[in-house]
Amino acid sequence: MLRVAELGKEYRLYASPRERFRALFTRRALHRSHWALNGVSFELRRGQCLGVIGDNGAGKSTLLKLLTGTIQPSTGSVWHAGRVTAILELGAGFHPEFSGRDNLYFGGSLIGIGHEEMARLEPGIAEFSELGEALQRPVKTYSSGMTVRLAFALVTAVQPDVLIIDEALAVGDQHFQKKCVERIMAFRENGCTILFCSHSFYHVRRLCDSTLWLRDGELAMQGATEQVVSAYEVYARSRDVSAEALEQPIEVPAANAGAFTPRLGARIVAMSIDETDDADPPLLLGGNLRVRVTARLEGSDEVPQVLVMLEQFQGHGIATDSTRADGARPQRLPNGDWQVVLTYPDLPLHSGEYVLSAYLFDAAGVVVYDEWYQHARFRYVNPQLTPGLVRLPHYWGER
Helix, strand or coil: CEEEEEEEEEEEECCCHHHHHHHHHHCCCCCEEEEEEEEEEEEECCCCEEEEECCCCCCHHHHHHHHHCCCCCCEEEEEECCCEEEECCCCCCCCCCCEHHHHHHHHHHHCCCCHHHHHHHHHHHHHHHCCHHHHHCEHHHCCHHHHHHHHHHHHCCCCCCEEEEECCCCCCCHHHHHHHHHHHHHHHHCCCEEEEECCCHHHHHHHCCEEEEEECCEEEEEEEHHHHHHHHHHHHHHHHCCHHHHHCCCCCCCCCCCCCCCCCCEEEEEEEECCECCCCCCEECCCCEEEEEEEEECCCCCCCEEEEEEEECCCCEEEEEEHHHHCCCCEECCCCCEEEEEEECCCCECCEEEEEEEEEECCCCCCEEEEEEEEEEEEECCCCCCCCCECCCCCCCCC
16 A cells, blocks of 8 residues: 655755855755645555656656655655565666676665575576576676566565556566566556556556646646546647647658567568558548458467557547457468458548558557557548538437
C-alpha cells in the first residue's frame, strides 16, 4: 500500500552564488521559489496499478524521487507498507571496474539485500539475466543491454510490496523484454502495488486501474485511466495544433517498409488493402474496407496480437481495433506466418484521404514487437455529398 498526502518539493533559486552566500549569513529571503511538485495526494492499495502521465517537466520524475526517498519533500508525507523497489535508471549505481557478480553484492547492499541473502539469490539472478560467464568480467566491458539485464535481474530478484516503474516496462532485446514484462505482471498478480510512469498511453491504458495527470507540478486530474488519458490527449492536441503545423506534409513510408527497424525475430512483413485501383494514393473500390496484415515470428509458436489504426490523412484519428480487444485470433498460414483480415463493411466515412497503421504485439498485448505507422494510404469517395467525417447510425423520430 502507498499513501501520499499533500506532497510538495520546493527549490530555491538564486540570481547568483553571491546571493546564495548572502542569504546563508543574513537569513534574508533573497531567492525565488520554484515548486517542482505541489499539493499532490493519492492512495494506492494492494494489487492496484496507478499510471502517472504529463508533459516533460510536469513533475513526474520529482514525484518518483520523493516516493523512493532519493530526495526529501518540502511539504507533505509519503507512507508505504513493505518493501519498495524502483525500476528507474537501471545500472546507474554499478561500479565499472567491478565484475558483474561483485556488483550484485555491491548493488544489493544499497537496496537492502545482505550478503547471505544475495548468496541465496545469486543463482536465480544469474539465470534470469542470461549473462553466463560475463558475470565474472568487469561491467565496463558490458554493452548497455547487458548492463540493464543485470540491473533488472537484481532489482526484481525479491518480490516487492510496492514497485515503481519509470519508462522501463521492458528492457534489452525482444526475448529479454518479454521476460521482464512477465515478471512485472506476475508481481501484480501476487498483490504487488505498482506505480507506472510512462509516455506510452497504450501501456498506461493496458496496465493501469487509475491514472493521475501532472501539469506544472500540480495534480491536473485523477481518476479512471480512460477518462484521464483522453482528457490529456485533448489538452495536448489543443496545445500543439497550429496553422503552421497543419500545413506540414506527413511523410508516408514506402510500400513494404516499416516506420522503424523491427526487432529481430518478430515483425510485420506485409500490409495491404483489398480492392483498390493503381492510382497514387489508390482509390478504394466499393464500400467495404478490407485490410490484411501479415506478421512473422521466427523460432516461436506464440500467437501474436495485431492492432490496426485508421486516421484521416493529415487529420484526426478515427478508429483503433485490435485482435485482443475483439477476441479474434490471427490465422496461421502454410509458411508459418500469421495473418489477420480486418473488414469495415459499408465504410461509414465521407469522401477524403485516409491512412492506416499496424502494430504487432506479444500474446499478452503488452510488448510492442513492430509498428508500421501510417503505412497504407488510400482515397475513398462516398456517393453522398453531405459534409462531415463519418456517417453515424441514426434514426428520425422517437422509438
